[in-house]
Amino acid sequence: MTGLTVDLNIIIGGPQGGGVESAGQIALKVFTLKGYNIIGTREYHSNIMGAHSYFHIRVSDNTPRALRLPVESLVAVDAESLLTHVNDVAKGGIVVYDVGSVDQNALTLAPMEHSLKKRIEKMFSERGARPTVSEAIKLLEERGVRTLGLPLKELLRKTSEETGALLASIARAVNIMGLSAALHVLGVEFPYIVKAVEAQFGKRPKILAPNIAAARIAVEYAREKYGSGNTLPDGPHKGRVRMIATGNEIVAMAKIVGGLTFESFYPITPSSDEAHYIEENKYLDVGGDFKEAGLDKLSIVTLQTEDEIAAIGMALGAALAGARASTTTSGPGFSLMNEFISMAVEAEIPIVISLWMRAGPSTGIATRTGQQDLLHAIFSGHGDTPKIVIASGDHVEAFYDTIKAMNWAEKFQTPVIHLLDKYLASTSVSLDEWDLDPSLVEIDRGKRVYGPVKDYKRYEITEDGISPMAPLGFNTMIINSLEHDEYGFVSEDPIDREAMVLKRVRKFETISKSIPETEKAVLHGDPEARVTIVSFGSTKQAILSAVEELGREGVKVNFLQIRVLSPFPKDLVSKVLGRAEKVVSVEANATGQLAFLVRAHTGHSVNHVIQKLNARPLYDVDVVYGVKRIIESGVERVVVSSGS
Amino acid sequence: MARRWLDYKTGAWVQWCPGCGDFGILNAIYGALAELDIDPARLVVVGGIGCSSRSVYYIKGSNVHTVHGRAIPVASGIKLANPELTVIVTGGDGDLLGIGGNHFTALGRRNIDIAIFIYDNAVYGLTKGQAGPTLPLWVKTKALTHPNIQGNVNPLLLAFAAGYTFIARGYAYHVNQLRGLVKAAILHKGSAVVDILQPCPTYNDFMTQEWYEKRIYYLSDEDPSWDPVIRSPEDVKVKAPRILEKMLETGDRIPLGVFLQDLTKETMEERLDKVMPGYLKTPPAKRPIDVKGRIPLHPFRIFKDKLLET
Ligand SMILES: Cc1ncc(C[n+]2csc(CCOP(=O)(O)OP(=O)(O)O)c2C)c(N)n1
Ligand code: SF4
Ligand SMILES: [Mg+2]
Numbered sequence: 001m002t003g004l005t006v007d008l009n010i011i012i013g014g015p016q017g018g019g020v021e022s023a024g025q026i027a028l029k030v031f032t033l034k035g036y037n038i039i040g041t042r043e044y045h046s047n048i049m050g051a052h053s054y055f056h057i058r059v060s061d062n063t064p065r066a067l068r069l070p071v072e073s074l075v076a077v078d079a080e081s082l083l084t085h086v087n088d089v090a091k092g093g094i095v096v097y098d099v100g101s102v103d104q105n106a107l108t109l110a111p112m113e114h115s116l117k118k119r120i121e122k123m124f125s126e127r128g129a130r131p132t133v134s135e136a137i138k139l140l141e142e143r144g145v146r147t148l149g150l151p152l153k154e155l156l157r158k159t160s161e162e163t164g165a166l167l168a169s170i171a172r173a174v175n176i177m178g179l180s181a182a183l184h185v186l187g188v189e190f191p192y193i194v195k196a197v198e199a200q201f202g203k204r205p206k207i208l209a210p211n212i213a214a215a216r217i218a219v220e221y222a223r224e225k226y227g228s229g230n231t232l233p234d235g236p237h238k239g240r241v242r243m244i245a246t247g248n249e250i251v252a253m254a255k256i257v258g259g260l261t262f263e264s265f266y267p268i269t270p271s272s273d274e275a276h277y278i279e280e281n282k283y284l285d286v287g288g289d290f291k292e293a294g295l296d297k298l299s300i301v302t303l304q305t306e307d308e309i310a311a312i313g314m315a316l317g318a319a320l321a322g323a324r325a326s327t328t329t330s331g332p333g334f335s336l337m338n339e340f341i342s343m344a345v346e347a348e349i350p351i352v353i354s355l356w357m358r359a360g361p362s363t364g365i366a367t368r369t370g371q372q373d374l375l376h377a378i379f380s381g382h383g384d385t386p387k388i389v390i391a392s393g394d395h396v397e398a399f400y401d402t403i404k405a406m407n408w409a410e411k412f413q414t415p416v417i418h419l420l421d422k423y424l425a426s427t428s429v430s431l432d433e434w435d436l437d438p439s440l441v442e443i444d445r446g447k448r449v450y451g452p453v454k455d456y457k458r459y460e461i462t463e464d465g466i467s468p469m470a471p472l473g474f475n476t477m478i479i480n481s482l483e484h485d486e487y488g489f490v491s492e493d494p495i496d497r498e499a500m501v502l503k504r505v506r507k508f509e510t511i512s513k514s515i516p517e518t519e520k521a522v523l524h525g526d527p528e529a530r531v532t533i534v535s536f537g538s539t540k541q542a543i544l545s546a547v548e549e550l551g552r553e554g555v556k557v558n559f560l561q562i563r564v565l566s567p568f569p570k571d572l573v574s575k576v577l578g579r580a581e582k583v584v585s586v587e588a589n590a591t592g593q594l595a596f597l598v599r600a601h602t603g604h605s606v607n608h609v610i611q612k613l614n615a616r617p618l619y620d621v622d623v624v625y626g627v628k629r630i631i632e633s634g635v636e637r638v639v640v641s642s643g644s
Numbered sequence: 645m646a647r648r649w650l651d652y653k654t655g656a657w658v659q660w661c662p663g664c665g666d667f668g669i670l671n672a673i674y675g676a677l678a679e680l681d682i683d684p685a686r687l688v689v690v691g692g693i694g695c696s697s698r699s700v701y702y703i704k705g706s707n708v709h710t711v712h713g714r715a716i717p718v719a720s721g722i723k724l725a726n727p728e729l730t731v732i733v734t735g736g737d738g739d740l741l742g743i744g745g746n747h748f749t750a751l752g753r754r755n756i757d758i759a760i761f762i763y764d765n766a767v768y769g770l771t772k773g774q775a776g777p778t779l780p781l782w783v784k785t786k787a788l789t790h791p792n793i794q795g796n797v798n799p800l801l802l803a804f805a806a807g808y809t810f811i812a813r814g815y816a817y818h819v820n821q822l823r824g825l826v827k828a829a830i831l832h833k834g835s836a837v838v839d840i841l842q843p844c845p846t847y848n849d850f851m852t853q854e855w856y857e858k859r860i861y862y863l864s865d866e867d868p869s870w871d872p873v874i875r876s877p878e879d880v881k882v883k884a885p886r887i888l889e890k891m892l893e894t895g896d897r898i899p900l901g902v903f904l905q906d907l908t909k910e911t912m913e914e915r916l917d918k919v920m921p922g923y924l925k926t927p928p929a930k931r932p933i934d935v936k937g938r939i940p941l942h943p944f945r946i947f948k949d950k951l952l953e954t
Contacts, residue, residue, distance in 0.1 A: 033954050199952060238954045243943070245950045257941040259933025262725055281947065283920045289940040293932035299920040301724055301928050306750035310717040313710070313747075317690075317721025320708060321729070323928035325721070343711050403939075433944045443934035452685065471929060472706040472722060473729045476684050479708040481693075489656065490701060490709070 006036065006235065008059040008186060009071035011088060012179060013081025015111065017049035019172030022200055023075070023179045024055025025428075028244050029196035030188055031059040032430045035235030038244070039064045041427040041617060043644075046269070046366040051111045052080045054644070061235045065541035066620050069642050073186060077152060077178040079104035079133045080112050083120050084644050086136045091144040096182045097133065098174070099149035106131035148226055150181055155217050162217070165210040176211050177218035184222045187232035193219070243431045247424030250395050250436070251354055252277035254402035255326060256284070256300065257438045262318035262325040264303045264311045269366050270425035271328040271356040278302050308333035312340040312353065319350050320479055322471030324406055324445075326352035330422075331360045331373050334380070341415050342381030343481040345504070348459065348467070350409035350416075354402070357421040357537075359615035368615035369422035371537055371588040375596065377417045378566045384501070386508040388412070389566040391419040393540030395429045396436070397563075403441045411446035412511050413469055419565070421588075423538045423617045450474065457486040461499055465507030512567035520569035523576055525551075525558035531627065532580035534573070534606065536562045536594055539586050539618045546623030557627060562594070570601040577604040584630055586623060588612040609637050616643025646681050649674035656701045665816030665842035666695060666763055670702055672814075672822035673734075673761070677703070679827055687730045690719040692744060694736035694770045696763030696842075703734075713743030716751050716760070723756050726929035727913045731757075732830060737764040741797055742777040751835050752806025756912040759829040759836040762799060763816075765844035766851055773847030786849045799839040800891040800903055809906040810836030811891075813899070815860050816843065817853060821900070828902065834911050841898070856898070863890060863901035874906040 012027060014020030021042065028040045036059045044053035056071070058064040070090040076082035079101040089095055106112060106120040120131045129135040137147050152174045160167045180193050193215050201207045245253070252274045255263065265275040282300040290296065301318070305311045311327045319325040329337065334355050344351050355377055359370035377389045388408055392398035398420060405416040449456075449470045456475040460467040467486075470477070478488035483500060485491040525547050535543055543559050550557050560576050562569065577583050577598070585595040585606045590613055595606035610626035612618045622640035629638050652674045660666045677687065687705040691697030693712035700707040706729075710718045715733045723731040733740070740748050740762050751758065766779040773787025777797050784791040803811045810832040814822040822840065829836035841860070843853045863870045872887060874880050890899050910918075917923045926932075934940075944951065 029952060032952050035954055240954055241944065242952050242954055243947070243950045244952060245947070249947075249950065253943045253947055257939055257943060257946070259939070261928035261931050261933065262721070264721065284946060286941060286946070289945070290932065290935065292935045292940075295926065295932060297920075297922055299923050299926070299931065301916060301920075301923070303724070305717065306746050309714060310720075310747055310750065313714045313717030314721035314724070317708070317718035317723075318725035318928055319721075320718070321722045321725035321929040323721075323725040324933055325725070325928070339711050340714065347708075399943075433942070436943045438939035438941060438943075441939065442937045443939060444937070471726075472688050472708070473686055473726055473929075475706060476704050477706055478700060481709055481711050490698075 006059065006061050006232070007064070008073065009068045010057045010059070010073040010075070010182070011054050011071050011085050012057070012075040012175070013052060013054035013085055014078055014175055015049070015080070016044055016047055016051050016053040019175040020053055020055065023175035024057065026176065026196045026200045027055065027057055027179055028428055029199050030183060030192050032242055032244055033192050033195055034188065034232065035238030036061055037063045037237060038430045039067065039427060041067060041423065043616070044367050052084055054081065054085070065545040067617060069619050069621055073182050075178040075182045077174045080109050082133055082136055083131065084112070084116065086139065088644060089140060089145050094146045094148060094182060094185050095140055096148045096150060096178045097137065098152040100151065100153050102132070102134040102137065104133050148181055148185060148222060150177060150218060150221060152177060155214070155221060158217050159210055159214045163210045163213045170210045170214065173211055173214035177214050180215035180218040181222040184219045185226060185229065187230050189231060190216065190219055240432065244428050245395070245431065246273065246426055246428050247395055247398055247420060248273035248426070249277045250399050251402050251420065252281070253436070254399045255406070256281055258403035258406050258441070259324045259443055260300055260326055260406065262301045262315060262323040263327060264305050264314040265328050266305050266308045266311045266333055268330045268333045270358055270422040271330050271333070271354065273425065274328045274354060274356070275302060308336040309340065312337040312351065315351055316340060316344060316349050320472050324410065326354065326406065328354040328356065330356045330358050331376070332363065334373065334376065338380050338382070341387065342383055342385050344415040345381055345385040345387060346483070347479050347481050348413040349479070350413050352405045352409050352416050352418060354418045354420060356425050357419065365615045367422065369588065369617055370615055371421060371539070372593070374419065374536065374565060374589070374593040377419055378597070380417070387414055387566060388416040388511060388564070389419060390416065390564050391537040391562070392424065393538060393561055393563070395424065395431070398424060399436050400441060403438065407441070407444045408511070411444050412507065413446065413466060414507070414511070419537055421538050458488045459484060459486050459500065459503070461486055461503055463506070464510040465503045465505070466510060508567060515564060515567070517569045517572040520562070520564035520567070521572045522561045522563060523558060524561060526556055527558060527579070529556040529558040530581040531555070531557040531584060531631065532576060532582070533557060533559045533584050533586055533623070533627070534562065534577070534594060534598060535559070535586040536565060539588070542618045542620045543586055543623050545620035546627065549620060549624050550627060555627065555631065565597065568597065568601045573598060574602040574604065577602060582608060582630065584608040584610060584627060586610045586618070586626070588618060607636060611637060611639050613639055614641050614643060619643065647678050649678040652677045652684060652704045654702055654704050658702050659698070660695060661846045663845045664695070665765065665844065666699070668816040668819050668822065669761065669763055669840055669842060670699060672819045672826050673699070673703060675819070675823040676827035676830060679823070680830060682730050686728070688719070688722055688732070690715045690722065690731065690733050692735040692739035694739045694768070696734060696736040696769070697739060699734040713739050714747065715739065716744060716747035719758050720751065720754065720756050723758055724912065724916070725927060727757070727924060727927055730830065733758060733760045735762065736769065737762055737766060737776040737778045738768045741799055741802070745777070749802070749806045752803060752808040754912045755807065755809055755834045755909055757833055757835070759832070760838070761826065762837065762839045763842045764799065764839050765842045765848055766796070767844055767847045769844050769847060783850050785847060787847045798891065798894070799837070803837045804888070804891060804904065807909070808837050809834035809909050810902070811904040812838045812902045814838050814840045815856060815900055816840055821862065825902065832905060834909060859896060859898040860900050861897060863899050863903070870901070872902045872904050874904065874908055877908060
């Protein structure tokens with residue numbers, strides 16, 4: 001890969017709840033400690049224990065934009081992981097597996113999904129073989145993949161004997177063993193593994209000691225069997241304090257530093273972890289930082305409510321009282337919030353809704369990603385309810401967007417829907433201090449009035465459509481979900497009605513004018529390229545990576561990333577699309593929601609669409625493949641399907 | 645100078661039907677507020693949607709007219725964001741116990757210091773008289789084409805099960821007694837509910853003024869020793885059977901008054917101040933979030949659990 005001297009891609013698989021999660025985290029830490037940048041995502045079933053889950057990681061000395069398939073290394077300490085990912089490993093890659101699993105047959109693996117069993121059976125029967133681990137190993141070796149079988153049972157017993165820990169209590173260490181053996185083959189020195197394991201388990205000697213012993217025993221075995229290759233050189237990012245955080249955590253952090261004082265929520269994947277991280281940090285010692293404001297502790301009320309209706313309702317109440325408030329949810333919960341979103345528009349209440357999209361419709365696939373709620377977000381709420389909808393392309397954008405969303409909500413007294421998704425939620429990245437710099441953003445609470453105002457009109461008709469907002473408790477007034485006059489008093493008068501509708505229309509125009517077009521949409525790459533990709537949200541980095549790759553192959557493509565979907569940047573989008581010969585929208589939904597929006601706002605039809613519908617993240621290979629197919633064959637729709 | 649009831653009356657035309665029980669409730673609320681001398685700007689009346697919920701227009705306050713069934717969550721957010729405000733909810737039986745039943749239950753668990761006034765007419769007034777959740781089984785009011793085939797919920801028992809710490813029943817036309825109950829509910833520290841039997845002369849031709857007045861009586865009139873106050877955990881064991889017996893009494897005799905006042909449970913606000921000392925001093929509505937527009941915080945100084953020294 002050009003520009004990347006190190007580009008390692010790893011999958012670590014295992015049954016859910018069996019330690020694969022910690023092994024993934026440890027891998028992220030190892031490579032961060034080594035001085036590399038990482039990105040790592042967690043793919044898992046909607047299940048607590050036993051179903052297959054995996055960590056997909058990319059390591060490089062530059063910033064890895066997106067995940068990559070195939071991988072150079074697969075850690076598969078159970079049969080299901082090996083059989084599931086048998087086609088995900090590149091030639092020359094390394095697979096670590098359990099020799100104790102060789103006789104296992106896909107057809108007898110209880111947690112494995114029926115269709116996958118059938119596919120694997122078919123694949124092997126075409127080779128005249130049974131769908132077993134040993135056959136998979138044979139296949140991998142034929143394809144030029146190196147394999148390293150670990151006698152995990154034996155190694156575990158050894159660990160137990162050496163540390164005195166009970167066998168049953170260290171069963172999960174098989175993940176660390178597999179990972180450590182793979183890390184050894186990749187040239188990572190043992191002390192880094194120790195440091196990462198320590199960072200993962202903290203100072204819990206009971207867990208720490210057996211895990212470190214397990215790692216050492218696995219590395220020793222790998223060295224004996226496999227020898228030692230070249231040491232992986234240290235990456236360029238050593239000697240600094242760095243952060244590893246998921247999208248969920250970054251949004252939580254941004255809310256906290258950005259002044260959130262109230263978050264109510266109802267648990268739903270993939271939003272809960274955001275709320276949990278706020279909850280974890282709801283009472284913060286901030287010492288000197290807030291001295292000037294007379295505070296040394298920051299408290300945030302976080303409350304789990306009885307449903308999503310209450311979650312948004314409480315946040316709205318808090319906002320009316322003057323709190324900076326938000327809620328967080330996913331599609332099903334967002335559906336329940338609709339009536340209150342409408343009220344927030346009518347009654348002009350600031351509120352941020354973090355909408356972590358997952359695969360629908362309905363309960364769909366609760367733990368997998370998608371971009372199907374774009375139009376739902378934009379058109380949420382009955383009765384002419386324009387609102388701000390902003391979509392973040394990656395973690396850093398999500399950080400600033402969160403603070404921006406809270407500012408906009410208060411400045412424009414409106415709901416702001418922040419579109420995120422499961423991919424961002426459970427993807428970790430390594431970050432530097434300068435990546436997340438809140439001093440670049442100011443806190444803006446708009447036209448607020450504290451204290452009694454004579455003849456206060458909450459909904460005063462103004463030129464910009466924005467009225468002075470007094471929190472409850474200073475003046476008598478009415479905040480109203482019913483149509484009202486300037487005081488908020490209910491009114492069905494035709495003149496009042498029209499004036500209020502037009503006031504809200506003017507407000508939305510003010511919003512649209514206040515946010516520069518260049519903040520609403522960003523054109524990446526060569527403005528003269530003949531092919532323009534349009535997309536939104538977390539597809540950003542995979543597309544950027546694909547655009548680079550296509551460029552290297554001589555295919556000139558640029559990428560128009562729509563950041564603010566409402567109000568829509570129609571001028572900029574029209575201008576860019578007007579220049580393009582081919583416009584391709586890339587989106588993880590089947591109805592072409594972005595394409596629809598672009599056409600509705602600009603009149604430009606989007607003739608081609610690359611759709612990701614399998615509820616897995618978008619990979620750069622997907623985009624490269626899709627663009628090439630469209631250029632070669634002119635097809636309208638390409639469904640891209642990578643991912644396990 | 646102490647405030648008078650007129651100080652709480654807005655200039656709005658009260659658009660209830662003549663003879664509607666809601667007038668009595670409104671007058672009782674005015675009177676209670678005046679006796680408590682609450683500053684209207686510090687009073688928040690939150691309503692859902694229904695005839696009753698329109699009280700937000702008639703009581704001077706810093707009020708919120710929300711959507712159907714959702715007054716309680718909004719009121720809860722207001723109170724938790726600024727516990728210094730007096731927050732009351734006015735709504736119908738349909739609003740609070742039907743569509744909003746989930747929130748009604750949840751509030752009891754939280755014990756937020758809010759007073760809920762259920763204008764209980766057993767019908768959906770504003771939508772022209774459909775059966776409300778408190779309309780008894782097989783009753784056929786004039787707006788119904790058939791007798792009611794769904795049973796009724798007992799608001800007091802529901803409140804008891806949910807954990808409300810003040811539970812009372814009043815009667816709309818007994819303004820004086822009702823004023824006392826409203827006042828006690830507002831004064832009570834914690835989630836309070838007053839189920840107010842409210843004749844709807846327009847749609848409920850079964851539970852009429854006459855029907856009610858044949859049945860209602862006051863707990864303390866019948867039993868001068870009636871003491872619903874729970875002062876210790878032991879009190880619950882001793883008093884609960886009698887309280888429940890009275891709550892269960894329906895049909896020919898309907899008791900009114902305070903059924904329960906539990907002084908042993910801390911409010912949500914107190915709980916929050918316990919887990920986050922200082923919450924009550926700088927609650928969400930009042931806490932500074934910036935220093936002169938700047939954000940003085942950096943994630944790397946706060947979220948140390950996510951940091952790694954390389
Ligand atoms: C979501 C929603 N569903 C239905 C309605 C229609 N609606 C308005 S008021 C009401 C019932 C009112 O009954 P209740 O709460 O008992 O109040 P009352 O009018 O009897 O005082 C209904 C169903 C609505 N406004 N919103
Ligand atoms: S319909 Fe019934 S509850 Fe509504 S105002 Fe008329 S009498 Fe009162
Ligand atoms: Mg009613």
